Amino acid sequence: MKNIEEVLEWAEKLILEKTGEPLKPIEEAILKGVWSGKKYAQIAKEYNNCRESHVKKEAAKLWDKLRDELGEDLNKYNFRSKIDKKHRVSEISQCGNCVLQEIDINIVGQFIQTIKDTQHRSPSDLSSSHSPTPQDSSPIIDLTDAPDLTEFYSRTSELTTLKQWILQDHTRLITIYGLSGIGKSLLTRQLIEQIKTEFDYMMWRSLSDRPTLSSLKNQLQQFFAQSQQPSLPTIIDYLRHSRCLVILDDLHNLFKSGELAGEYLTDYKEYRTFFRQIAKNHHQSCVILISWEKPRAIATLEAEKHSTRTLHLKGLSADAEKILRSHQLTDSDKWPELINLYQGHPTWLNIIASTIVELFDGSVSLFLSYSEDIFLGDLEPILESHLERLSDLEQQVISGFRNQAIALSQKPTNPELSQSELWSAIQSLVRRGLLEKISEGERGMFQLHPIWQQYLKFKLS
Numbered sequence: 134m135k136n137i138e139e140v141l142e143w144a145e146k147l148i149l150e151k152t153g154e155p156l157k158p159i160e161e162a163i164l165k166g167v168w169s170g171k172k173y174a175q176i177a178k179e180y181n182n183c184r185e186s187h188v189k190k191e192a193a194k195l196w197d198k199l200r201d202e203l204g205e206d207l208n209k210y211n212f213r214s215k216i217d218k219k220h221r222v223s224e225i226s227q228c229g230n231c232v233l234q235e236i237d238i239n240i241v242g243q244f245i246q247t248i249k250d251t252q253h254r255s256p257s258d259l260s261s262s263h264s265p266t267p268q269d270s271s272p273i274i275d276l277t278d279a280p281d282l283t284e285f286y287s288r289t290s291e292l293t294t295l296k297q298w299i300l301q302d303h304t305r306l307i308t309i310y311g312l313s314g315i316g317k318s319l320l321t322r323q324l325i326e327q328i329k330t331e332f333d334y335m336m337w338r339s340l341s342d343r344p345t346l347s348s349l350k351n352q353l354q355q356f357f358a359q360s361q362q363p364s365l366p367t368i369i370d371y372l373r374h375s376r377c378l379v380i381l382d383d384l385h386n387l388f389k390s391g392e393l394a395g396e397y398l399t400d401y402k403e404y405r406t407f408f409r410q411i412a413k414n415h416h417q418s419c420v421i422l423i424s425w426e427k428p429r430a431i432a433t434l435e436a437e438k439h440s441t442r443t444l445h446l447k448g449l450s451a452d453a454e455k456i457l458r459s460h461q462l463t464d465s466d467k468w469p470e471l472i473n474l475y476q477g478h479p480t481w482l483n484i485i486a487s488t489i490v491e492l493f494d495g496s497v498s499l500f501l502s503y504s505e506d507i508f509l510g511d512l513e514p515i516l517e518s519h520l521e522r523l524s525d526l527e528q529q530v531i532s533g534f535r536n537q538a539i540a541l542s543q544k545p546t547n548p549e550l551s552q553s554e555l556w557s558a559i560q561s562l563v564r565r566g567l568l569e570k571i572s573e574g575e576r577g578m579f580q581l582h583p584i585w586q587q588y589l590k591f592k593l594s
Contacts, residue, residue: 137164137165137168137169140164140168140216141156141161141164141165143216144156144160144164144199147198147199147202148160148198148199151198151201152198157191158180159180159183159187159188159191160191160195162176162179162180162188163176163188163191163192163195164195166179166180167192167209167212167213168212168213170276170277172277173185173188173189173192173209176188192209196208196209196212203215203216206355208355209277210275210277210352210355210356211355211356211359214273214359215359272329272330272332272333272334272335273333273334273335273356273359273360274329274334274335274336275335275336275337275356276325276335276337277337278337278338278339278382279318279322279325279337279380279382280318280319280322282319282322282323282326284319284479285323286316286319286320286449286452286455286479287449287451287452288316288320288323288449288452291320291444291446292320292323292324292327294444295307295309295320295324295444296324296327296328298442299328299331299378299419300328300331302442303417303419303440304419304440304441304442305411305412305414305416305418305419305420305439305440305441306408306411306412306419306420306422306431306434306439306440306441306442307419307420307421307422307441307442307443307444308384308421308422308423308424308427308428308431308441308442308443308444309321309421309422309423309424309443309444309446310423310424310425310426310427310443310444310445310446310564310566311425311445311446311447311566312425312478312519312566313425313480313515313518313519314478314479314480314481314515315446315447315448315478315479315480315566316446316449316479317423317424317446318382318423320446321380321382321421321423325337325378325380328378331376332376332377332378332418333375333376333377334356334357334371334375334376334377334378335377335378335379335380336353336356336377336378336379336380337379337380337382338352338379338380338381338382339382339383340381340382340383340384340386340387341382341383341386342386343386343387343398343401345400345401345403346401346403346404346407349381350368350407353368353371353379354368354371357371357375357377369410369411369414369416371418372411372414372416372417372418373414373415373416373417373418375417375418376417376418377418377419378418378419378420378421379418379419379420379421380420380421380423381420381421381422381423382423383423383424384422384423384424384428385424385425385426387401387404388424388426388428388522390521390522391522391523391524391525392524393429393524393526393527393557393558393561394426394427394429394561394562394564394565395424395426395427395428395429395430395431395432395561395564396429397428397430405428405430408420408422408428408430408431408434409430409434412434412439412440412441413434413439413440425519425565425566426522426564426565426566427443427445427564427565429564431443432564445566447476447477447566448472448475448476448477448478448479449472449477449478449479449482450477453472453477453479453482454468454472456479456482456483456486457471457472457482457486457497459486460483460486460487460489460490460495461490461495462486462489462490462495462496462497463495463496463497463498464496464497464498465497467497467498467501468497470501471485471497471500471501474507474583474584475584476582476584480515481512481515481584484510484511484512485508485510485512488500488508488510488511506587506590507583507584507587509584509587509588509591512584512588513588513591516584516585516588517588519565519567520585520588520592522565523562523565524558524561526550526554526557526558526561527558527561527562529547529550529558530547530550530554530555530558530559530562531558531562531567531568531581531585531589532589533547534568534579534580534581534586535581535586535589535590536586537580538571538578538579538580539559539578539579539580540576540577540578540579541555541556541559541577541579542576559579562579563579567581567582567585568580568581569582
């Protein structure tokens with residue numbers, strides 16, 4: 134089926150024969166939304182602004198009606214691929230070979246399924262080496278949870294590094310961490326566009342809803358099993374059998390607040406073992422983790438020199454000016470000062486640029502001249518979301534960085550803290566991206582960026 138109209142016609146006929154009732158308007162809205170890769174919340178908003186819970190309830194009933202035709206494991210994630218597999222009828226001939234026609238859909242943020250060759254590899258190929266041949270097959274892709282590629286920031290250096298790790302070094306586990314809104318997901322989305330032909334499967338999942346490891350494995354199993362029969366016993370088997378790229382976003386939602394950075398919640402400690410298996414076991418795939426903070430277990434894997442790499446994503450450099458230009462700010466000679474002040478952070482710069490337009494008619498010079506302290510404004514809730522995750526130990530230590538950089542050789546200003554506790558807190562704050570290491574003479578120093586200093590001053594005043 135090439136388009137949603139054909140799908141609606143097929144569903145209408147099937148449900149009418151099954152129930153004697155026509156397709157309901159809300160069912161039509163669900164089919165259209167899922168076909169376009171939309172989430173239930175978005176479908177609910179567009180359908181008379183009804184409740185998401187109502188859409189979920191109606192969707193569950195709809196999938197029940199269609200399961201006899203499409204399979205017991207039918208859900209919103211695999212609906213499109215199941216339709217394609219059941220109803221693929223169009224073939225085109227190229228160079229004497231018969232290939233399946235690729236579905237013509239927009240890849241941005243949608244659930245894309247392009248079915249590969251009709252030949253399936255057998256389980257005996259599990260340990261064999263496999264190199265994808267993009268000329269002969271297309272990857273099976275699910276980017277349902279991925280962000281839209283609406284912004285293009287030049288992250289050439291970071292993209293080059295990631296491609297080196299994945300395509301040449303064959304790194305099995307990669308963590309990209311940094312402050313919220315810094316561009317981790319957009320960077321990964323750009324990366325996908327550049328390397329997608331190198332993989333058989335690509336899947337993006339958000340962990341914002343805190344799925345159990347069992348639930349996540351089931352989703353992965355269903356996704357990989359679409360074109361692999363018989364199904365394989367474990368996720369690692371699929372990672373060995375095919376070249377897979379799995380992106381797990383919002384990993385920080387599985388970490389504890391009020392503890393040192395990257396410590397898993399009690400019910401999610403199994404993820405630590407799972408990621409360790411991915412890093413240590415031999416396979417030809419890659420899993421990318423995206424997080425606000427670096428997991429402690431990942432640091433251990435790196436120290437053990439397993440196939441694990443970490444990228445700390447920081448602010449923009451030259452491309453930061455694109456943000457200010459898009460807001461039509463004036464006084465371009467002052468832009469570097471503004472960019473440096475707000476760390477080149479794209480989200481922060483967009484917020485501050487809007488403030489400058491709203492209060493100073495776009496004049497950067499006026500904004501900088503009128504503000505004795507660093508203006509935070511609408512940044513405060515964003516900064517708070519990071520600081521409220523700190524442990525008691527980190528909260529004690531971070532206040533000492535308000536007006537100075539600190540060396541590891543210094544003794545804690547708080548006599549109740551030991552040297553070991555100070556080092557642990559500094560290490561954790563670095564893994565959250567709140568402290569940065571600088572060189573001062575021959576010794577390394579750690580400092581808190583002025584933005585965070587200003588926020589602490591505001592909170593403690």
